[in-house]
Amino acid sequence: MKAKTREQSLSDSRELDGSYDQLTGNPPSSQSKKTIKQRFLKLLPCCQPSATPSVSQYSIEDDFELSTVCYRPEGLEKLLEQTKFTKKELQILYRGFKNECPSGVVNEETFKLIYSQFFPQGDSSTYAHFLFDAFDTQKNGSVSFEDFVAGLSIILRGSINDRLNWAFNLYDLNKDGCITKEEMTDIMKSIYDMMGKCTYPSMKETAPSEHVENFFQKMDRNKDGVVTIDEFIESCQKDENIMQSMQLFDNVI
Amino acid sequence: MAAGVAAWLPFARAAAIGWMPVANLPMPVAPTEKNKRQDELIVLNVSGRRFQTWRNTLDRYPDTLLGSSEKEFFYDEETKEYFFDRDPDVFRSILNFYRTGKLHYPRYECISSYDEELAFFGIIPEIIGDCCYEEYKDRKRENAERLMDDQEDNKDSKLPNMTFRETMWRAFENPHTSTMALVFYYVTGFFIAVSVITNVVETVPCGSSPNQKDVPCGERYTVAFFCMDTACVMIFTVEYLLRLFAAPSRYRFMRSVMSIIDVVAILPYYIGLVMTNNEDVSGAFVTLRVFRVFRIFKFSRHSQGLRILGYTLKSCASELGFLLFSLTMAIIIFATVMFYAEKGSTSSKFTSIPASFWYTIVTMTTLGYGDMVPKTIAGKIFGSICSLSGVLVIALPVPVIVSNFSRIYHQNQRADKRRAQKKARLARIRISKTGTSNAFLHSKRNGLLNEALDLTGSTEDERHHNKTTSLLESQHHHLLHCLEKTTTPSQHPPSFPLPQNHEFVDEHLYEQNCLEGALQNYTSRSPSLSSSGGLTGTCCSRRSRRKSAHLPNSAMSPGPPHGLQELSAVHIHRSDRPPLSTSRSSLNLMPDEAMRLNCKSGQITTAIISIPTPPGTTPEGDGHGPPSPSVQTTAGSSVVKVSAL
Numbered sequence: 096m097k098a099k100t101r102e103q104s105l106s107d108s109r110e111l112d113g114s115y116d117q118l119t120g121n122p123p124s125s126q127s128k129k130t131i132k133q134r135f136l137k138l139l140p141c142c143q144p145s146a147t148p149s150v151s152q153y154s155i156e157d158d159f160e161l162s163t164v165c166y167r168p169e170g171l172e173k174l175l176e177q178t179k180f181t182k183k184e185l186q187i188l189y190r191g192f193k194n195e196c197p198s199g200v201v202n203e204e205t206f207k208l209i210y211s212q213f214f215p216q217g218d219s220s221t222y223a224h225f226l227f228d229a230f231d232t233q234k235n236g237s238v239s240f241e242d243f244v245a246g247l248s249i250i251l252r253g254s255i256n257d258r259l260n261w262a263f264n265l266y267d268l269n270k271d272g273c274i275t276k277e278e279m280t281d282i283m284k285s286i287y288d289m290m291g292k293c294t295y296p297s298m299k300e301t302a303p304s305e306h307v308e309n310f311f312q313k314m315d316r317n318k319d320g321v322v323t324i325d326e327f328i329e330s331c332q333k334d335e336n337i338m339q340s341m342q343l344f345d346n347v348i
Numbered sequence: 349m350a351a352g353v354a355a356w357l358p359f360a361r362a363a364a365i366g367w368m369p370v371a372n373l374p375m376p377v378a379p380t381e382k383n384k385r386q387d388e389l390i391v392l393n394v395s396g397r398r399f400q401t402w403r404n405t406l407d408r409y410p411d412t413l414l415g416s417s418e419k420e421f422f423y424d425e426e427t428k429e430y431f432f433d434r435d436p437d438v439f440r441s442i443l444n445f446y447r448t449g450k451l452h453y454p455r456y457e458c459i460s461s462y463d464e465e466l467a468f469f470g471i472i473p474e475i476i477g478d479c480c481y482e483e484y485k486d487r488k489r490e491n492a493e494r495l496m497d498d499q500e501d502n503k504d505s506k507l508p509n510m511t512f513r514e515t516m517w518r519a520f521e522n523p524h525t526s527t528m529a530l531v532f533y534y535v536t537g538f539f540i541a542v543s544v545i546t547n548v549v550e551t552v553p554c555g556s557s558p559n560q561k562d563v564p565c566g567e568r569y570t571v572a573f574f575c576m577d578t579a580c581v582m583i584f585t586v587e588y589l590l591r592l593f594a595a596p597s598r599y600r601f602m603r604s605v606m607s608i609i610d611v612v613a614i615l616p617y618y619i620g621l622v623m624t625n626n627e628d629v630s631g632a633f634v635t636l637r638v639f640r641v642f643r644i645f646k647f648s649r650h651s652q653g654l655r656i657l658g659y660t661l662k663s664c665a666s667e668l669g670f671l672l673f674s675l676t677m678a679i680i681i682f683a684t685v686m687f688y689a690e691k692g693s694t695s696s697k698f699t700s701i702p703a704s705f706w707y708t709i710v711t712m713t714t715l716g717y718g719d720m721v722p723k724t725i726a727g728k729i730f731g732s733i734c735s736l737s738g739v740l741v742i743a744l745p746v747p748v749i750v751s752n753f754s755r756i757y758h759q760n761q762r763a764d765k766r767r768a769q770k771k772a773r774l775a776r777i778r779i780s781k782t783g784t785s786n787a788f789l790h791s792k793r794n795g796l797l798n799e800a801l802d803l804t805g806s807t808e809d810e811r812h813h814n815k816t817t818s819l820l821e822s823q824h825h826h827l828l829h830c831l832e833k834t835t836t837p838s839q840h841p842p843s844f845p846l847p848q849n850h851e852f853v854d855e856h857l858y859e860q861n862c863l864e865g866a867l868q869n870y871t872s873r874s875p876s877l878s879s880s881g882g883l884t885g886t887c888c889s890r891r892s893r894r895k896s897a898h899l900p901n902s903a904m905s906p907g908p909p910h911g912l913q914e915l916s917a918v919h920i921h922r923s924d925r926p927p928l929s930t931s932r933s934s935l936n937l938m939p940d941e942a943m944r945l946n947c948k949s950g951q952i953t954t955a956i957i958s959i960p961t962p963p964g965t966t967p968e969g970d971g972h973g974p975p976s977p978s979v980q981t982t983a984g985s986s987v988v989k990v991s992a993l
Contacts, residue, residue: 187387187404191355194447213360226363243359250362258365265366286367310370331369340368340375347361347378 166199168240177241178248184348185244192240200237203227217291225285229265251348255341256328263327273321279307355404391429392443397436398429405446412470414446438465445471453480459487497763516594536587537650543580543643546573581617584610584643606649613643656760660753667752671745675712678741682708682734689727696723707731712738791825 168174174185196205203224210223230238230246249261264270268278283303290298314322314330331337368375390406392399392414409415422430432439438457442465445451453462453476466473476484510518519529550566550573566573588610595601616636648654661668683704690698697720698704707720711734722731 183387187355188358190402194355209356210360210363213357222366226366247359247362250365251358259369262365262369266369282366283370286370306370306372309372314369327369336371336374337369340371341365343368343375343378344362344365346380348358 166239168199174241174244178244179252180244180248180348188244188247188348189240192243200239201243202237206238214289214291216293217289219285219289221281221285222289225265225268225282228268229261247348251344255332255338258341258344259328259331260324263324273323274327275321276307276311279310279322280304283307283310392439393424393427393429393431394434394436394439395432397439399439399443401443401446408446408449409471414442414469416470418470434468435461435465438462442466442469442471445475450477451475451480452477453484455483459484459491463488498766513594514596516590517596520591520594532587533650536583537647539580539583540643540646540650542576543584544641546576546580547637547640547643577617580643581614584614584646588614606646609642609645612639613646616640652760653757656753656757660749660756663756664749664752667745667748671742674741674744678712678734678737679705679708682712682730682737685730686722686727686734689730690722690724693723693727698722698727708734711735713742714739787821788825788828791821792829 168189171182171185174180175182178185180188192201193199195201195209201209206227207220207223210226211219213219227238230242232242232245246261249257253261263274266274266278266282268281280303283306287298287303287306292298311320311322313334314326316326316330387402387404389400390403392401406414406419413419419430422432424431437454438461441452441454441457441462451471451473463473473484518525519532523529523533551564553562554565554568588607591607591610592598592601601607616639619636648658683701686707687698687701687704690696690704698707704720707722709715710717710720711731714735716735722728
């Protein structure tokens with residue numbers, strides 16, 4: 096009753112309208128709604144749903160389960176074999192990883208959150224999504240420490256070719272071996288999104304697509320509208336700037 | 349940047365690989381780490397408790413003490429650790445902040461000590477995590493209020509030069525300040541009571557004369573009541589005018605609630621005086637008399653509980669408003685329902701909806717007078733629902749009001765308790781303060797004693813004793829000594845070999861001086877300052893002081909004015925105590941004894957003897973009796989006025 100701003104007291108009428116869950120303050124999750132039939136059936140002792148009904152997908156309990164599962168990475172020695180990091184580096188990496196994700200795996204939300212901390216001005220969620228897909232080699236929706244370290248090992252300790260391969264893999268959103276214009280446009284847009292609106296000079300709407308055109312002109316040798324891995328690597332090796340910038344990653348850790 | 353993500357910076361930098369192939373321009377050069385050192389553990393020793401953490405952990409927040417190079421100031425080369433002389437319990441929270449990125453405020457910790465630690469380590473309290481922030485803010489607010497209360501009490505202390513108006517205002521606001529104020533307070537209270545009782549008794553039927561019906565007392569003894577009323581109103585008017593005169597801000601005073609009540613209380617009388625003869629208006633005049641009952645509110649100046657009640661109601665205005673609103677809603681609903689339910693029944697008292705209001709109110713507040721009762725079944729059902737809901741609606745906001753009242757009341761009680769304890773507290777603080785200043789004066793005497801002993805070549809053990817003062821103390825005393833020397837004016841009479849110093853004296857002596865300063869009229873050299881500081885020596889411009897070190901020297905100089913000094917010098921050199929019982933020094937001995945219990949009996953006592961200043965003036969003719977024994981005047985009693993012996 097006390098000290099509530101007008102907006103708050105007015106908006107709390109949402110409670111009565113049913114568009115607002117009183118306890119959690121969120122819109123009622125559609126996942127936790129069960130059909131009336133299910134509820135009725137539950138009451139009857141004989142009709143306990145033995146087989147999991149198809150409607151109940153992702154309920155709150157599943158969420159809890161995911162967070163209480165503690166995923167342990169494989170041993171340090173195994174990781175040493177698989178990656179090119181030294182023991183100390185792995186230790187440092189793991190400590191940072193575990194600090195932010197005590198459960199041992201990163202899901203996409205956390206990934207996006209972490210990445211957005213580095214780019215406060217723009218919207219980095221799309222690019223983070225692409226990155227997540229690139230790191231999540233096993234396609235299980237979460238990045239474990241092994242995936243994380245494997246990706247980092249290639250980028251930071253791999254040869255130039257490995258790095259270019261990895262970049263290609265990042266661009267190839269559907270992992271079919273070639274980069275189409277649409278994929279490239281998506282990537283480009285996500286990179287420009289990270290810059291945000293407050294730039295000087297301000298970005299035109301057509302800037303990403305122009306950039307994509309530029310890219311394709313450079314990379315697409317046979318002008319077939321897609322860039323394959325060989326075209327990509329070949330073109331990159333010919334470009335001085337790209338080669339030089341690939342060297343940047345030698346000293347990151 | 350949050351703590352955890354600082355560790356992810358390498359990842360973010362690695363992820364930039366996605367930009368390289370599409371970039372049109374070459375990338376800037378990356379910063380390299382000059383001395384690439386492996387992450388190492390550092391040891392933080394906080395008052396003996398050792399905390400260890402990675403250096404990188406601390407580097408996450410470079411704008412704090414631990415994250416910046418400021419911690420190098422605390423580095424201990426021998427033990428290769430960083431030593432902080434702070435509270436280790438609070439340090440736990442601070443180190444956890446570096447580790448987890450969240451600063452927590454532990455509930456058991458005192459708010460001001462926590463604030464101090466945060467300030468020391470360079471962490472702003474605003475980053476306290478959401479889980480603990482509310483608690484922190486609440487405690488901080490409470491603390492601030494408490495400090496403000498204390499400060500307000502301090503403001504009551506009497507300043508030496510307050511205008512008459514200010515004194516009067518203070519007297520009005522706080523009756524305990526002076527006897528006059530107390531008298532005034534009680535007199536007004538008495539008259540308020542008298543006035544209220546008069547108003548009440550006026551209406552009581554007062555016995556009847558045989559041909560008339562019962563007559564209220566007011567009409568029977570008109571004159572008497574009128575006189576009483578006049579007297580009370582006069583007193584109130586005078587009080588109001590005095591308050592108006594004394595108020596620091598008249599406009600604000602006139603707008604305040606109490607003054608409005610005052611005005612409303614006395615206005616009917618004057619209005620009545622003005623229009624006694626007009627018949628039509630006298631009806632209105634009678635109504636005005638009702639306002640006389642407002643005089644009872646004047647009691648709120650006299651009763652704190654009443655004030656608290658008023659303040660509570662004011663602060664619970666929103667709850668009260670809610671209560672009123674919900675009651676109104678319920679009344680309207682139920683009145684309507686009851687009206688329509690009872691419409692059918694014959695001879696129903698529920699003639700209209702407004703008429704049903706009365707029934708609803710009486711039922712909801714569970715009064716149930718019974719003057720209106722529903723007769724139909726529907727009416728009875730709805731009536732019962734009405735009474736049940738009434739209980740609920742009223743019961744809901746009431747606890748909020750009650751808890752508010754309780755909180756304010758306890759706060760007030762706490763304030764009163766603190767005020768009562770304050771005197772004792774201040775006295776104790778003053779004792780400890782004078783202890784330090786006495787230590788200074790004492791050591792000064794000892795220091796001078798040393799000089800005196802050097803000059804006269806006395807025994808070893810006396811000298812011994814004075815080495816027990818610590819280095820810190822002696823440095824502090826030296827500092828005060830320097831201050832004295834600094835503020836001494838230059839030499840005035842050329843004939844006098846030694847300057848007269850500006851010296852610290854203790855309170856007792858200062859007060860004595862003030863008293864005597866009024867009595868004496870010899871010129872003085874320098875005003876002496878009281879050691880309690882802060883008070884300008886407005887009255888003590890008459891004294892000057894002489895260190896006893898001068899005495900041996902001046903003992904050598906001839907002349908009657910110095911004869912006294914000789915005598916005092918003699919006293920100093922005597923080592924036997926008992927024969928001195930009748931002399932001045934015995935007065936000195938008593939308190940000194942208390943201080944030096946472990947000394948030999950042959951202790952020489954020093955006396956700072958005050959002597960009238962310039963040569964040629966007659967020494968003061970008055971001695972004075974033994975100083976009043978008090979705990980704080982150990983040095984004071986050793987300062988005696990020299991009487992002509």
